[in-house]
Every structure is written in C-alpha cells, then in structure tokens.
Amino acid sequence: MEPTQNLDAEGITRRQSLAALAGAGALGLAGCTQSTGGSGDDGSGDGSGDDSLSGSINIAGSSTVFPLMSAIAEDFAEDYPDVSIDISSTGSGGGFSNFFCVGETDFNNASRPIQPAEEELCADNGVEYVELIAATDAVTVVVNPEADWVDSLTVEELATIWESDPAQTWDEVRDEFPNEEIERYGAADTSGTYDYFIEAVLGERGHTSDYQATEKDNNIANGVSGSEYGIGYFGFSYYYLNPDQLKALAIDDGDGPVEPSLDTASSGEYTPLSRPLFTYPSIESLGKEHVAEFARYFVEQTTNEDLVAGDVGYVPATEETQEEQMGKLEDAIERAQG
Structure with missing residues (x-):
C-alpha cells in the first residue's frame, strides 16, 4: 500500500x-x-x-x-x-x-x-x-439510502431489531413501517463494537445470531447499501467515509431523535452510542x-x-x-x- x-x-x-x-x-x-x-x-x-x-x-x-x-x-x-x-x-x-x-x-x-x-x-x-x-466515536445505525420510511429509531425499537429473539419484519418494529423482512448486517462477536452494542442497547436481552456478521465494517456498509430493507451498525468513521452509500438514523434515547455526528458525540447528546476508543x-x-x-x-x-x-x-x-x-x-x- x-x-x-x-x-x-x-x-x-x-x-x-x-x-x-x-x-x-x-x-x-x-x-x-x-x-x-x-x-x-x-x-x-x-x-x-x-x-x-x-x-x-x-x-x-x-x-x-x-x-x-x-x-x-x-x-x-x-x-x-x-x-x-x-x-x-x-x-x-x-x-x-x-x-x-x-x-x-x-x-x-x-x-x-x-x-x-x-x-x-x-x-x-x-x-x-x-x-x-x-x-x-459515535456508533452509527445505518439503513439503505432508499429507505425513506424511516429517519429515526428509539433505543427500544433498536433493541427489538437486534435482541436474541428479534422482530422479523419492519412492521413488527413500528406499525407504519413496511411488511418486509429485516436484513441485518453487524459486527462479529469478536468485535468490541458488538460488545459495546450489547452493553449500551441490549443488555440481558442478548444479541441475535440472525444477521450477517463480519469483522470488516466496510462489508456492513456494502451489505446495507445493497439491501433495500437492510440495517447495520458500526463506528461513525465508516459512515463518514461512505456518506453517499448509506443513510444514518437518528437515535431517540428519551429526549427526541439525535443524529450521529462529531458534534453530538463530543457534547454527549448522542446517547447511548457515544464511546471512547x-x-x-x-x-x-x-x-x-x-x-x-x-x-x-x-x-x-x-x-x-x-x-x-x-x-x-x-x-x-x-x-x-x-x-x-x-x-x-x-x-x-x-x-x-x-
């Protein structure tokens, strides 16, 4: 290189x-x-x-x-x-x-x-x-850019998607979402991001095994960008480096949706997904x-x-x-x- x-x-x-x-x-x-x-x-x-x-x-x-x-x-x-x-x-x-x-x-x-x-x-x-x-870092939840039906998720909705017994279709997460199968792309269980996501979002609910797991975050970006009903999570840098490929979701931790950004991670507004590296x-x-x-x-x-x-x-x-x-x-x- x-x-x-x-x-x-x-x-x-x-x-x-x-x-x-x-x-x-x-x-x-x-x-x-x-x-x-x-x-x-x-x-x-x-x-x-x-x-x-x-x-x-x-x-x-x-x-x-x-x-x-x-x-x-x-x-x-x-x-x-x-x-x-x-x-x-x-x-x-x-x-x-x-x-x-x-x-x-x-x-x-x-x-x-x-x-x-x-x-x-x-x-x-x-x-x-x-x-x-x-x-x-701001752990960032991403969907396909064509997913115009979702701009934000609550922490509870996020947990519903990724817990050990997860929702299978988007309308199970929120009634107005489409009746389409959720395609998940995320960090492998050897990843610190996987561990942090469990700690910050899932807790004892555990993490689903029904997803495409990878150590390479770029594979998550490629998977979600190629899947109309896909969703993934990874470090903010991978969204930052691929902004046209993906749509980042705002996360509502109880005080309204907050978009992931350098400013919201620095200020502490982006909870619970801001973390040290x-x-x-x-x-x-x-x-x-x-x-x-x-x-x-x-x-x-x-x-x-x-x-x-x-x-x-x-x-x-x-x-x-x-x-x-x-x-x-x-x-x-x-x-x-x-």
Whole structure:
C-alpha cells in the first residue's frame, strides 16, 4: 500500500484512501530495505534521528480504530521510512485473544476496554500493557439510502431489531413501517463494537445470531447499501467515509431523535452510542525505541482535528486527555527502558 501522499498525487483524497483501506482490512507500510545507519532489523534502533530509527511494528484489533491507526501510521512512515508497520483489522476481541495477549503483536486497537478474560490471558502469557484513549466515536445505525420510511429509531425499537429473539419484519418494529423482512448486517462477536452494542442497547436481552456478521465494517456498509430493507451498525468513521452509500438514523434515547455526528458525540447528546476508543501498546514492545517513538506520535496526533475529525471522522481527544495519556505512556516507556 503506497503512502497517502502518493495517492493524493493521483487525485485520490485522504478520505478515499482510508475508505479503500477499510475495505481491505489491512495496511502494510514497508520500511526501506537499505540500511541507513541504525542498529539493524531487530527493532532496537537508538532513536537518535530519522535515519537511525528502524524496525517493525505489528498491530491488530478493532476495525473501528483501524482507519485512525492507519492514517497516523502513514504519516509516521513519512518521517521514519525504515520503520515497517503492519496493521490488521481483526476485531477488538480477536486481536486480544489471538495476537496481543499471546505476545504476537506490539499494539492492540480496541473499541471497548480490555475484558477480564483478556486481562487474565495477557497475565498468563506475561504480556503487560498500557491503556491509551485514542478518540471518541459515535456508533452509527445505518439503513439503505432508499429507505425513506424511516429517519429515526428509539433505543427500544433498536433493541427489538437486534435482541436474541428479534422482530422479523419492519412492521413488527413500528406499525407504519413496511411488511418486509429485516436484513441485518453487524459486527462479529469478536468485535468490541458488538460488545459495546450489547452493553449500551441490549443488555440481558442478548444479541441475535440472525444477521450477517463480519469483522470488516466496510462489508456492513456494502451489505446495507445493497439491501433495500437492510440495517447495520458500526463506528461513525465508516459512515463518514461512505456518506453517499448509506443513510444514518437518528437515535431517540428519551429526549427526541439525535443524529450521529462529531458534534453530538463530543457534547454527549448522542446517547447511548457515544464511546471512547483505545489502543494498547505492550510494555515489552515499548522497550524498543522505534515502538516507543510511534506510541508517542500516536498520542500526539489524537488532538489533530484535521486528521482525527477531518480525515477519519472521530472526535479528537482534548488537550487535557492527551496530556494524561502522554503521562501514562512516558511512565510505561520509562519502566520498559529503565
């Protein structure tokens, strides 16, 4: 995958580039193969300058955080071409269980906090980490653009569609809706978005298995855009990157319908589907200077409105949050390298 600046030169915007990456579900930014005076390919560069920082970084986890991490990694690669970064969209839980907590990746992206079973798995394998807040998201419920009969749903109606014993036709949700079968597209059960949706909307009612489940949010977007009576949910970025493909629904949590947006997520109006996003670097990995420098760069970029909001479609961190996260990170780096 070529860096964004090359794509822009061919007339492709940053947002279009990220939308394409979302569809692929993976990003590999290969470092230069020629030595530039660093300590070699073992990832132990001394960080004394761009030419000496080299090594590889492996990242897995949340499909929701994927476009943000991808954008930041591309910008980092411009300054540090000898650092190779591979990012995979595996879902928060899939990333923790299959990669991060068994010591195979340096970072795990997550759209919800690490869960107790994952903490235990990490502990069993000697994997220590630091939790860093990346941005704020608005989980977005989408339907087909031709669905002119629905503009909003209450939280209860949303639960009726997605609970373990769900409504089968739209008129079971609301009398004036059409008598047509509901086609559902959503996050797989290894996804943090799936976990968050249960927590915020469904609770003990559980989540239906009668839906098209995927780890790749772009597949949800494609499914709903091709289904006249389809419905799906995912992070706001995927609607933001595909606004002509989809129609976002306002959600009524008791005070009237509120549309998902950067403003309503930031203000707290968009309830109950606003949430923080995270990344978890491994303490051991932070002992390598190129990983520590990338982690610092990531936290620095979380307040970058042009990138986080403009290019990706999430609410940037506040200066206060960024300062807190950088303090946590520096403590972890000192511990790793001390």
